[in-house]
Amino acid sequence: MNDKFDYLIFIGRFQPFHHGHEFVVKEALKKAHRVIMLIGSANSPRTIKNPFTFDERAKMILKAFDDECRHRIWCAPIDDKLYNDHQWLQNVQTAVCHLVEKNARIGVIGHTKDDSSYYLSLFPNWEAIELPNFENLSATPLRKRYLKNGEIDEQMPKSSQEFLAKFKNTSDYTHLADEYAHIQTFQDAWKNTPYPPIFNTADALVIQSGHVLLIERKGDYGYGLWALPGGFLNSHESLLDCAVRELHEETGLTVDKHSLKYSQIFDAPERSLRGRTITSVFYFELTGASLPKVVGKDDASQAFWLPLANLDGKMMFEDHYSIITKMLGL
Structure with missing residues (x-):
């Protein structure tokens, strides 16, 4: 009897795609015929939190895998709905319904890293598969080191490293690095206060x-x-x-x-x-x-x-x- 899922859903921002994300995808490929990557913040401008577009992140993800795996991974954009969780849930459900056939066995996979991973409990009609956080990796410090001094960490697949190396030569990178420095200067002005200001x-x-x-x-x-x-x-x-x-x-x-x-x-x-x-x-x-x-x-x-x-x-x-x-x- 084949106990594989038809589809496993992996939701994230992947800013950038690193080995922790790669670990989840590989585990999902073992458990499902296809993996659907729902890439968040797809309607956001470039910022130091979301520096890369949906297309750029999708390419990082797909190029990290061989041809056989690549054809089993589908990437789809998800817009932010910061003040409307119901709308966000509807968007996720709609995106998945457009990609899968009726009566497919669907699950959602990920790891409980922080508040951004709460989505694992939001889909009672899909079985949740929770994985350990691979080597405690987080995209935030990787992104900060990259924007602060151009450091490209080896905790990312080659596809991500190669993209980031090319992106460093663009005007978009220069703008983001300047904005990162500006925000650091802004925060340094009050870093010695007894409490962080509001x-x-x-x-x-x-x-x-x-x-x-x-x-x-x-x-x-x-x-x-x-x-x-x-x-x-x-x-x-x-x-x-x-x-x-x-x-x-x-x-x-x-x-x-x-x-x-x-x-x-x-x-x-x-x-x-x-x-x-x-x-x-x-x-x-x-x-x-x-x-x-x-x-x-x-x-x-x-x-x-x-x-x-x-x-x-x-x-x-x-x-x-x-x-x-x-x-x-x-």
Whole structure:
């Protein structure tokens, strides 16, 4: 009797693909006819946490195996849904349903490394296979050493090492390395405080006629990415006043506080790479025959109205794409 799974699902970001990931795939190939790699953060821009695209990671993964294994490994993208676990679960289920036949025997495989591995318990209709953490490997220190000084660790398959060696010669690597250094400098300024600081910010989500008001960032952190107007809270102001002030400073737009629909706090612990940052987002809904004129100022190289249909997670700063889709129910 053949007791193999038809498919085993392995979910991860693989930033980059290392020997720990490779170990899980090899074990999955022993237990299943096919392995489906669901590659997370597929709709994110390049950041020091997610430096490589879906296609780049898929190539790293597939080139690590011989032809026979490669044909049994399928890679599929999964978008982040930071503030909507139900949507993320639906996306995983939908991706798998599109790849497998009805009545297939499916399992999910991985190891409980940290909070990012909680997905192993989220699919009661699939058998969970938990593996030990291979040599306690984690992508985070590998990624940090690579961005800090270009170190390419041997704890990765040759396919990953070769890709990283080529990537070091690109402008994307230079930008990421510069951003890593900027964040380290930012964090060094408060590393000797008795307790790690918690920052408070406020952002403005302004909607009119199916358009959202965004800025393009021009600072060292998140350069060129689209963001909601907003910034750090001053000691003398309320959160609402902060959002209104930052909105005017970055776009030139002054809003009537009576146009405020509601506000919401976003406090995912790792939402900002700079440090623990809690933001309050204020949703303003405007009316009018034409969109108000805006102009990028202060921390914004430009301000613009974007049709909601053109929202692109790959262009959005930090968790702002997730904030917009959560608050607007998109």
